Amino acid sequence: NAGVTQTPKFRILKIGQSMTLQCAQDMNHNYMYWYRQDPGMGLKLIYYSVGAGITDKGEVPNGYNVSRSTTEDFPLRLELAAPSQTSVYFCASSGVDSSNSPLHFGNGTRLTVT
Amino acid sequence: QQQVKQSPQSLIVQKGGISIINCAYENTAFDYFPWYQQFPGKGPALLIAIRPDVSEKKEGRFTISFNKSAKQFSLHIMDSQPGDSATYFCAASRTGGKLIFGQGTELSVKP
Numbered sequence: 689n690a691g692v693t694q695t696p697k698f699r700i701l702k703i704g705q706s707m708t709l710q711c712a713q714d715m716n717h718n719y720m721y722w723y724r725q726d727p728g729m730g731l732k733l734i735y736y737s738v739g740a741g742i743t744d745k746g747e748v749p750n751g752y753n754v755s756r757s758t759t760e761d762f763p764l765r766l767e768l769a770a771p772s773q774t775s776v777y778f779c780a781s782s783g784v785d786s787s788n789s790p791l792h793f794g795n796g797t798r799l800t801v802t
Numbered sequence: 803q804q805q806v807k808q809s810p811q812s813l814i815v816q817k818g819g820i821s822i823i824n825c826a827y828e829n830t831a832f833d834y835f836p837w838y839q840q841f842p843g844k845g846p847a848l849l850i851a852i853r854p855d856v857s858e859k860k861e862g863r864f865t866i867s868f869n870k871s872a873k874q875f876s877l878h879i880m881d882s883q884p885g886d887s888a889t890y891f892c893a894a895s896r897t898g899g900k901l902i903f904g905q906g907t908e909l910s911v912k913p
Contacts, residue, residue, distance in 0.1 A: 692845070728811060730891060730903040731846070746900065778845050787834045787895045793845025 690714050694779050694794035701769040701801045709764040709797050711779030719782040720762040721746075721791065722754065724775040731778065737762055738785075769801045804829060806894050808904025815911050821879040823907045825892035828873065832894040836901070837866065837877050840889045849890070850877075882911045 695710045713720065722734040733746030737756040751773060753765040762781075766773060776798050780791040808825045815821045825835075836851035852859045852866040852875065859866045865878040879886055892904040 728905055730806075730808070730905045732903075733900055736900065780845070785898055786901045787897050787899055790836075790848035790851075791838075791846070791901070793847065795843065795845050 692779055692781055692792050692794035694777075694797050696797060697795070698798050699800070701766075701799065703769060703771065703801060705769050706765070706767050707769070707799075709766070709777055709779075709799075711762045711764070711794060712760050713762075713779075713781040713792070714760065715781060715783070715792065716759060717781035717783050717792070718759065719785060719789075720756065721780045721782075721786070722752070722762070722764045723778045723780065724748065725778060725796070726775050734764065734777075766799075771801050773799065774801045775799060804902055806892060806902050806904045808892050808907060810907060811905065812908045813910070815882045815909065817882065817884060817911055817913050819882050819911075821882045821886065821909055821911070822876060823890055823892070823909070824874065824876045825894075825904050826872075826874045827894045827902075829894070829896070830873070831896040831899075832902075833897055834895050835866070835868065835875050836893050837864075838891045838893065838903075840891065840906075842888075846889075846891055879909075882909075884911045884913050887911050 692713045721736045723731040735754040737743045780793045782789040837849045838846035839849040840846040863880045868875045893901040895901045
């Protein structure tokens with residue numbers, strides 16, 4: 689049982705490039721989330737999804753896009769990367785909403801934009 | 803009103819000592835208060851959680867204390883061990899809402 693799998697683990701982008709961060713879970717969870725973690729700032733919610741075909745913005749959605757075509761996968765797309773998007777990105781899932789069920793996190797993608 | 807403020811930012815404790823991390827919130831609608839533990843290179847994992855119908859919850863060496871009137875809650879780690887060295891995040895949400903995380907505390911337990 690792999691849980692939540694994120695790829696890649698590390699990536700360096702040049703300003704203006706685009707990329708997709710992949711996230712897959714094998715727990716049949718309906719809820720999936722993308723967070724970014726910056727030093728001293730905690731975890732900030734970028735986007736979340738309550739099921740296939742349904743996505744919504746979190747606290748810091750600007751510069752990102754998501755899609756949820758299957759229950760298992762929740763990719764995060766960065767268009768026109770900027771230095772402010774240098775961060776560690778975590779994908780998470782939960783069986784029901786996060787106020788009633790633990791979040792299961794992947795091991796993160798460390799992204800540097802130069 | 804959506805913020806959760808966590809302190810200290812970093813903490814060094816001797817093995818066997820007590821580690822205490824504090825969090826404060828503003829939104830009185832919050833009714834779920836979890837703590838997550840994160841080891842280097844890993845994602846956070848739920849450690850312990852409390853709801854405001856109790857003032858304290860204990861699981862092994864980890865205890866959450868909750869003060870509803872002061873809008874504060876804290877994590878106490880008794881008999882701290884080097885294996886407890888990690889980053890700890892408090893969080894809060896209302897039922898059905900999304901978790902708001904604190905800024906994180908980097909705990910180092912010295913042998």
